[in-house]
Amino acid sequence: MKQLDDFYLKQEEPIKGLFLALKEIILKQDEDITNVLKYGMPFFCYKGKMFCYLWTHKKYKQPYIGIVEGKHFDEDFLLQENRSRMKIMLFDINEDLPLEQIEDIIQKAIKLYKSGIIQV
Template identity: 45%
Template structure:
């Protein structure tokens, strides 16, 4: 893991995406004691017990941040978007609004339950 590459990824974003992504980073890093952050595929990936769990990226059209869940295809939450992805689903976050913590907790709990 290159800590500098991860930090540079966040610091090179413009506001409001920078603040939103840094908040999401903190939330994801603290949602489970076995979560670690890695630099993979040129983006920040979060691992749970050594296995890919989710990642942060931005939508090409809206430039809004999103969390991509690697087991998203097995998740049923109505706020998740699959689009043309075969395995993953994403949760879009509007950086101009407060992060919907209750929604995010429900989605994270569903994702964590798949790994227990």
Template identity: 45%
Template sequence: MLNPLDNYFEQKDKPVKCCLQYLRLLLMDYSDITEHWKYGMPFYYHKGKMFCYLWIHKKLHQPYIGLVDGHQIEHEDLLQEKRARMKILLINHLEDIPKNKIESILNLAFDLRK
């Protein structure tokens, strides 16, 4: 039987599933990132503190990375919507994943923690 984290990814349909799995691997490539099951979703901690999570936008049906302290980051591709603290980066699962853009935004988020 799969753990809740693996089950979350397995139950998604392609190509959303492939996109989320790619994002998961990208995040787990960072040495200080750990993966947890929190609030019913995959959550990623940086040095023991909540950092980001992966989810699907309810209206747009697109995967996204939710950044916990995103409200402190200025980037044209981050959306605040009705969130107080979080901002999200939508990922179009039907196009090539913008790895460089994702990494540059993650680096901005890492810089907040220094």
């Protein structure tokens, strides 16, 4: 857990605060969600299966939530770019977090895993 905590703590503001807020938002969506460090980044797992992660876009320098099974979603605020499976939701650090959109997409991801389409 120390490495995971260190990831958040070593981020510079305002990204540090944004990632910590996103962590809390994601974790409160379901009791079966856990936060782990994989590939040097914070991943969120649903019943042990990776379903989203936090990172900063190299080109845009913006923080984002990566949705592992994003290919199943058609929301216009999700970007696929050159990814075959994942989509990302970028955040502007100068604006408030779109809480409803975040909660909606996390709930959709959880429902996808609960549906059995994604093996948990």
